[in-house]
Structures are given as C-alpha cells and as structure tokens.
Amino acid sequence: MSIKFSVPIFDIKNLNFIIKGQTILSNISLEIFTSEYIAIIGPNGGGKTTLVRMLLELEKPSGGEVKIYGKKLSNFKEWHKIGYVPQRASHVDSSFPATVLDIVKMGRISQGGFFNSFKDEDKRAVHDAMLKMDILDLQNKMIGTLSGGQRQRVMIARALASKPQILILDEPNTGVDVASQKNFYALLKKLNKEEKITIVFITHDIGVIADDITRLFTINQKAIICNNPKQTLSCQEMSELYGIDAHLLHNHRHEH
Numbered sequence: 001m002s003i004k005f006s007v008p009i010f011d012i013k014n015l016n017f018i019i020k021g022q023t024i025l026s027n028i029s030l031e032i033f034t035s036e037y038i039a040i041i042g043p044n045g046g047g048k049t050t051l052v053r054m055l056l057e058l059e060k061p062s063g064g065e066v067k068i069y070g071k072k073l074s075n076f077k078e079w080h081k082i083g084y085v086p087q088r089a090s091h092v093d094s095s096f097p098a099t100v101l102d103i104v105k106m107g108r109i110s111q112g113g114f115f116n117s118f119k120d121e122d123k124r125a126v127h128d129a130m131l132k133m134d135i136l137d138l139q140n141k142m143i144g145t146l147s148g149g150q151r152q153r154v155m156i157a158r159a160l161a162s163k164p165q166i167l168i169l170d171e172p173n174t175g176v177d178v179a180s181q182k183n184f185y186a187l188l189k190k191l192n193k194e195e196k197i198t199i200v201f202i203t204h205d206i207g208v209i210a211d212d213i214t215r216l217f218t219i220n221q222k223a224i225i226c227n228n229p230k231q232t233l234s235c236q237e238m239s240e241l242y243g244i245d246a247h248l249l250h251n252h253r254h255e256h
Helices: 048-055 100-111 120-132 149-162 179-194 233-241 246-254
Strands: 009-019 021-031 037-041 063-068 082-085 166-170 198-202 215-220 220-228
Touching: 021 037, 021 048, 021 063, 021 215, 021 220, 037 048, 037 166, 037 179, 048 166, 048 198, 082 149, 100 149, 120 149, 149 166, 149 179, 166 179, 179 198, 215 246
Parallel strands: 037 198, 037 215, 082 166, 166 198
Antiparallel strands: 009 021, 009 063, 215 220
C-alpha cells in the first residue's frame, strides 16, 4: 500500500442519513485521496447516490461530518474543483434548445463565467474540455440530436470545463452502447493516469475497471473498504451481498 501524506480530498467521519424513520446510511467513515481512482458499488437503494449527494452538499447528513480539503462543507467555496456527472445525465429531452457548446459552457458558470461575459480563459477551458472528449466537431449540434454515447461525452466535457481536481460520476453509462462504454472507460483511465484527476465512479460494471481502480468501496447502508480490488470478494459473494452481476467479474478474471 502506498503511504499517504496529503490531506484527503474527502474526509468522511461517522456519516448517517435517516429519512422518514428509514436508515439509508449508517456510520460511514472513509477517505479519498488525490489521484485515486475509487469505484463505489452496491445494490440499488443501498445509499451510493445518497452518499455522493452528501459529499456535494446536495443532501444534509443526519449525523457525522464531511470535510473537503480539510474544510467543513459549509466553509468550502471552491466547488469548481469538483466535477459531477449525475445519474441519467445523458438523458436529454430531444427538444431541449441548446447546442453542445452551450452545454459545455455551463461548466464554467461556477468559475464566474457566463454566456455574455466569457473571458479568453473560459473559452480555452471549454475548448480543451471538448478536445479531450473528442466532441469539437459536434459543438454546433443540438444536444437532443446526439446519440447516448455522444451526450455522455458532452456531459463529461461540461464537468471538465471547470478544470476539476476530482470527477464524480454516478452510473453515467445508463443507456449508452457497449462500444461507447469501452471508449469511456479508457478515457477515465487516461484522465486519472495522465492528468492526475481523482475519479470517484459509482458503477455496477466493476469487472471492466478492476485493473484501473485504486480502491473499492461497497456501500449497503454501511461501508466496506477494499484496498486491493483485485483480491475482491468472489463472484457469488459479490452477487449475493451487493447485487452485482457476477458475470461481469467472472469475465474479467485472467486465465492462468
């Protein structure tokens, strides 16, 4: 295991979330460090999305504490450092009146850039994000006319436009074809390895990224942290405990 000297990006202590008498998350404690590639897995309703929403201050915990870069959430102002791609982000109404360029520009709003006051720095950041996602040729197309895979790349470009240090993706592959997914995983690996962007990825598709991830968090009300994902639970155990498709893990295993 590598030794960590830096302050964690996220420091989560004894986090609880209870709504209408139902416990969604119980006593969650974990840390996420710079340049890690974290996968979060678990069954539907296990609390994965709720956890992420609390990291982003979109939900208030019932107990416990979240710190970002050593600061309490209420004191944290540099939200441009956090890129977020929510669930079903690529599901866009076909009549939505915005071009690809319009959508990616939205990623600069947290930096103070708006459509009528875009600075050269904002334009460069938007161009760079579209270049990374290979969507420059789509910039004048209406978002509703694109395929699921193309819209996925647009939404990630929007998140990258703020030049984040951490990218959080909540099952972004829903409705995206297999070929696009493969390219998408390769892109995440490149962002993590070459640009040192910390990746936090909620997924059911654990098998296809098992070689890329630093650590695996399984969330089902409580958290289990696996520091060596390649020695993770067996297919059967994973299926029974966390509702993960066993064949995804099975197909990944190397033959000896």
